[in-house]
Amino acid sequence: MSDIDNLRIAPWRLDTEEVLGEGALGIVYRGTWTRGNKTTWEEDVAIKLLKDPLLIDKAEAEVLRMSRLDHPNIVKCFGISFPNETPWIVMECMTGGDLLSYICNYAGGMPVDTMTQLAYGIALGMQYLHHTADQYHGDLAARNCLIGPNNTIKVGDFGKFDNDYEDSYFDWNHGQVCAKFLIYFSLVTIFTSL
Ligand SMILES: Nc1ncnc2c1ncn2[C@@H]1O[C@H](COP(=O)(O)OP(=O)(O)OP(=O)(O)O)[C@@H](O)[C@H]1O
Ligand SMILES: [Mg+2]
Numbered sequence: 001m002s003d004i005d006n007l008r009i010a011p012w013r014l015d016t017e018e019v020l021g022e023g024a025l026g027i028v029y030r031g032t033w034t035r036g037n038k039t040t041w042e043e044d045v046a047i048k049l050l051k052d053p054l055l056i057d058k059a060e061a062e063v064l065r066m067s068r069l070d071h072p073n074i075v076k077c078f079g080i081s082f083p084n085e086t087p088w089i090v091m092e093c094m095t096g097g098d099l100l101s102y103i104c105n106y107a108g109g110m111p112v113d114t115m116t117q118l119a120y121g122i123a124l125g126m127q128y129l130h131h132t133a134d135q136y137h138g139d140l141a142a143r144n145c146l147i148g149p150n151n152t153i154k155v156g157d158f159g160k161f162d163n164d165y166e167d168s169y170f171d172w173n174h175g176q177v178c179a180k181f182l183i184y185f186s187l188v189t190i191f192t193s194l
Pocket of ligand 2: 023143144157
């Protein structure tokens with residue numbers, strides 16, 4: 001059995017409940033995963049239903065990569081399921097939702113010590129990812145950081161999924177600049193050269 005076969009979850013074990021959010025690649029549901037064999041138990045999970053069946057290979061590679069990571073500040077990926085032609089990715093459910101919405105909806109403005117605690121959690125997750133696991137994220141953004149109980153935070157949703165990392169970088173005077181930051185760097189260059 002290959003590594004990815006071990007991560008396959010039978011569709012009957014998964015139930016989707018309400019929608020938690022939607023992104024470019026899929027719709028995320030809160031759901032339950034029936035685990036175990038003779039004795040079974042239900043675990044709360046988040047399930048991303050991908051929109052595009054062509055993403056199967058990339059989805060499997062991403063699930064394999066994420067499932068090997070184990071850190072308190074990285075969202076746990078449990079596996080992948082194929083109830084129909086588009087894959088479902090099963091991951092830990094983060095009850096506080098994404099950091100972007102959390103900051104925007106925080107009543108009265110977020111205190112500095114809460115911001116510091118969240119930033120520190122993200123930094124620990126990224127340190128583990130880059131230095132211990134020797135992986136890159138590729139799409140670190142507030143919408144991809146997820147909140148748990150007591151302001152715990154975990155980094156999720158790596159960017160390599162829909163976009164080859166190397167392809168998204170340009171050589172800028174022999175330095176590598178990510179495509180998504182090119183507009184920013186271009187504007188800075190224009191304004192500082194005026
Ligand atoms: N593991 C999770 N636990 C709880 N909520 C989640 C989880 N993963 C995603 N969500 C919710 O679902 C929303 C959509 O996530 P998704 O990753 O599909 O889209 P996105 O990050 O907004 O955009 P992109 O398609 O660029 O990743 C998130 O903003 C978040 O609120
Ligand atoms: Mg995302």
